[in-house]
Amino acid sequence: MSTLPKRSAVEQNNTWELKDLFANQQAWDASYNEVKESKKKPSEYEGKLNSPQSIKEVFVLEDDISLKLERLYVYAHLHHDEDTTNPTYQALLQKAKKLSVEVSEALSFITPEILSLPEKELDALIDSPELADYKFTLQEIKREKAHVLSKTEEALLAQVGNLSQAPQNIFGMINNADMKFPNIEDENGKEVPLTHGSYIQYLENPNRDVRRRAFKAVYETYAKQKNTIAATFSANVNKNMFYSRVRKYPSVLEMYLSGDNIPKEVYTNLIDTIHESLPLLQRYMNLRKKLLGLNELHMYDLFAPLVEEYKWDITYDEAKQTILEGLKPLGEEYLQVLRQGFQNRWIDVYENEGKRTGAYSWGAYGTHPYVLLNHKDNLNSMFTLAHEMGHALHSYFSDEALKYRDAQYTIFLAEVASTTNEALLMDYLLKKSTDPKQKLYLLTYYADQFRTTIFRQTMFAEFEKIVHERAEAGEALTPQELSSIYYDLNVKYHGNEMNVDQDIEMEWARIPHFYNSFYVYKYATGFSAATSFSKKILDEGKPAVDRYLGFLKSGGSDFSINILSRAGVDMSSPQPIREAMSVFEDVIKQMEELTK
CATH class of the missing domain: 1.10.1370.20 (Oligoendopeptidase f, C-terminal domain)
Incomplete structure (x- = not known):
């Protein structure tokens, strides 16, 4: 029986305010339909990207579609992470993911088409006053030019893409599905299971025999698979060498x-x-x-x-206050935004049934960032809050200062x-x-x-x-x-x-x-x-x-x-x-x- 509260029972003040992204489901649906419709427009420019005006128009369109898609995706994902068992948001996230793939396909011709222009024309575009907002984008496209192949070769490489995932997928299966560690004896002489998750906990055990037994058991298990894992690892290195040679990199x-x-x-x-x-x-x-x-x-x-385990209870409110004090050296401009984040429900604070584990900061350009926590009243959680708010404020200041295309670090x-x-x-x-x-x-x-x-x-x-x-x-x-x-x-x-x-x-x-x-x-x-x-x-x-x-x-x-x-x-x-x-x-x- 889970002792965690259901999502519906969590105090609103400790949850993030997703209405800042979309007022309600109807607003999300309307935006979804709009993106579905507007993703057809870029194809009108295919084969015509040879002037500053046409390139600027397609970039403006690309930004508009990408930004709307980003909001749809983030909203669906954040709602899903609040409670991963909720079928409504499972479905919403699937819809957003599918749309994301469709949009990628619709926009995929832009970079290769610009890259197919002769070097001189590309240089002229980079220096064009009309494209001043996109100068860095064009410089980046040009920088990659030496490593982009012909259309046919690129299509062939795209098909190799699935094969190239094989070493990572095989390792994942060996490591997460097939690898079984033996039980070990704990400090009380009781047999306990050893898993990937519990391994570090055993290494942190004050009892040295427990640490040694866990250590030996883990590496003896890997040693039994050494030939298979070495072959998988070697395949990954060979894959890397294939791509670096085909794309003409020195190493x-x-x-x-x-x-x-x-x-x-x-x-x-x-x-x-x-x-x-x-x-x-x-x-x-x-x-x-x-x-x-x-x-x-x-x-x-x-x-x-x-x-010896030092007991240090730090409530969430104390953690926020301590962080505000600790970050005073960053000055009032920084602290003002930090307080805003603490007060205006940027943060989803505590664990609830079905909530995604861990912590992260995420958001969409044009609205404030969001932070997911699973806060416990301890030192580690206070540092996690400081860490994730560091990400959030980096995004906030970048978004405030820059246009959409340049804001993402x-x-x-x-x-x-x-x-x-x-x-x-x-x-x-x-x-x-x-x-x-x-x-x-x-x-x-x-x-x-x-x-x-x-x-x-x-x-x-x-x-x-x-x-x-x-x-x-x-x-x-x-x-x-x-x-x-x-x-x-x-x-x-x-x-x-x-x-x-x-x-x-x-x-x-x-x-x-x-x-x-x-x-x-x-x-x-x-x-x-x-x-x-x-x-x-x-x-x-x-x-x-x-x-x-x-x-x-x-x-x-x-x-x-x-x-x-x-x-x-x-x-x-x-x-x-x-x-x-x-x-x-x-x-x-x-x-x-x-x-x-």
Whole structure:
């Protein structure tokens, strides 16, 4: 019997106000019919996109249809996520998804047709005063021109699309459906099931035997499937190499960085700068060993709690108030919008029956953003609220400052604003805290974020780079080869303070992100950029705040690297990562002081 309330029983004040998107179902239906009708119009321009006027008209039409579709889709999706069992909104979401595919098809001729123009004509369009609002769009289209093939070849590649999903789909089936872990013995000698979901909970168990048993059971299970998973992983790498060669990229890495126009140096700089900071991670490992009272630190001790469970109840109202205090350094313009979000029902706060799990920020251009939470009265939930409101305010300021087409920021930038909020909140809590136990609890929370978000994700990124380089050089990716590369990286990163258990060599086999290639580095760069921003805001005050607000108002109006650079964070240099590392060093020092 579920103890969660039904959606209808949730207090209205703790729910989001979706009437700000559509007044009612009739308004949604009317807009749906309008989009259904207007998606026929773009075809009138097919074969005629050769003048500034015709291109401007089709762009205006594309924006109008896309924006209306976005609102329809977001409204249906948000309603569905409130209660995923509700058949009305299941149907509405299906309708929105189907319409989305139809609209994509109706607009699909625009980019290829513009790309088929001779280079000179394309350059003239980019400089045309009539198309000034679309200059960045046209520059982006031109940048991809070298990697777009003929119509026939593109049609052929589109058909290969389903095949290219195979490695990821096969891994998903092995990992989520077929993989079965044995039961393990818990601290009371009772047999308990081990699952993907419970694995991290067992690694956080204060009882070391439970941690070790869970660790061994997981990697022994993966080791039994190593040949199949290595073949699947290798197929994914081969797929990447096929696309990079067909699309004429120098390497797979450069193909994946190209989407956001990220220079290769950003990737290699991250790895090199983290290498020079490995002594800091190893110093933290040493401190972890000392605080856990161990002679030897093992891989299964990495998630063990360093502080006896510190009970800290933080109600939702207290969380909002604390965040408003913690984000004061961002100035009144920022706080005013944040208060607006708190007061005007942007947020769906608590769990209810059927509600989607987790948390996110989302919305449609022209209306305020929305935030989904499943709030519990604890520290983690307070940081989640600060994080998601960081996303929401990034979207709000971008939408307010820019036209629809330029407002959407890239994934490369997405985690910066959310993590900056967390860093400022953490700084505030640490300065305010007078209880040594509470302070150590906060510092541990923060130190582990550095370990998992910067060091661990960079190690993953380095693994992907080495593996693809070896495959591109014609080497075979056997299970032994993959395990050896992965094990050696763990030794390199964790150093002599860590007893690197042989079992960890199989961890590469359980990371789903490796099938979304060259993505994980964005967690590390985003966290570094955010730490750098928060440090500048706290050290410099107003000039840094103004630059930061400029960043929030830039959306996707330029290349990500340029947007960050204008705000004072140059991700093509090691500086932001070094600034993040100096904050990490300060956290370790404070922990060492408290535990002398």
